[in-house]
Amino acid sequence: MNAFLTSRPVSDVLTGVTNGVIYALVALSLVLIWRSARLLNFAQGAMAMIATYVGFVAIAPHANYWVAMVVSVVAGCLIGALTERGLVRWLYGKPELNPVVAMVGFLLVLESVAAAIWSTSSRGLPSSFSPIDWQLGGRPLALSPFAAYEIVTALVVMGFIAGIFRFTKLGLRLRAAALAPEVSRLLGVRVNRMLTIGWILSSGVGAVTAVLVASNYFTGLTPTAMDGVFAFGFIAAAIGGLDSPGGALASGVTLGIVLQFVSDYVNANDVILVALGLLIVSLMVRPNGVFTRDAQRRV
């Protein structure tokens, strides 16, 4: 059993899941906004990175890790609300290219501002989880306390978001506003407020993701810390279907595993090529996403 659990394929699966839950969180964050606003938030990673700087560097540099994390998430939610009210609100109903250009521009501005304020050198976050793999019968299991912390946190965040959408009145309003904005308004749903709340939730998820990424001993926090993760999360969201939160999880984790096998058995440098290849193939075969149900007839 121990030999199996520490074998090369199982190690790849474990490492893949650890990477994949992060892609899944990024994808979920994108899906939350796409569903309600039909907008791709290219600045998602950068906004989350800023939130992490605000929590861990600007406001609570000497605080306990968990306190700083909460501050980062609150900051993330605020950044989301401000972005929606201050920038995105002016983009609704514009030609499709306008939001894309605006959000890419916003991404560049945020990364430059972060570099100007906090410099580009990497900072470690004081997470108390060891990045050293557990041992099984003298051989390393491809899972560390830190990796377990990432996986558990990601699952908790996803469960929390799913719970809001499925079991609360707010969730019902959020879903209604996304599916049928005009009918929702006639029933008294304040659709504009729902859009803002969608951004708050998405940016909160983003902030948790960025804290996890920056807590990684090997990367740390830099202005561009989220770029790579965002690219894979974006691909996961596009493959899974931008309308499907469950698809975000499934395709994020699958992508993580597939890419880890590529990295291990083929070549680590081919990972991004394979990811883009998968994206192209999936967009050709199922342009609405692998996990999106075929368009239901609206009544």
Next chain:
Amino acid sequence: MIGVESLSVAYGAVQALREVTFEAPPGRITAVLGANGAGKTTLLRTISGLVAPREGRVHLGGETLTGRAPEEIVRLGVAHVPEGRGVIGEFTVEENLRLGAMIRREPAGPLLEEQYALFPVLGERRRQGAVTLSGGERQMLAMARALIARPRVLLLDEPSLGLAPMVTAQLMHSIRDLCASRELTVILVEQNAKSALRIADTAVVLYLGRVVANAPAEEVARDERLRQYYLGMVES
């Protein structure tokens, strides 16, 4: 009493309503008849706040509705069941109703039961996706979803659209009952003039955005000359 005062609406250069004026009293059904493009749907959309008028106003018991957002107007007691019914197919029957009950402060449970008593078929299908309902059931759901908020005014846009004659007759009958038992003000927009005139107290006939008649329903039904306007057979 809901009142519409010299309401004019335009979409760009196209004038959809021209100085439309009428009143709809509580406990009465006011039918709005007219051919395609007469402005019937625009009229309801303006009352519920989805469309802003160029001129004129809508008032409800002394309060001006014009200029308010739809989500505020529904809180003042105006429920609009849109054309094509607006049932959310991805939601279950019960989720649709819960959404309608959201603006009430009291717990949703008794409100839901009340609607299930009124429309038993909805109670039987409460866990089903709304997409699985028949046309008549969807219309019931749309009505129940509007009624669950206990409105004072009910705006119905083409409720008989796509329904079999039998179902239409039942539906019209229940609209009549609801209106009388709850002192509801009903504004009923219909292409199916015959069905609407049978249950309406008053009828307003729109032609190219103008009111060409506003009279008791029996009078409008008898008036041969008016028929051309709402049956859409005027040569223009």
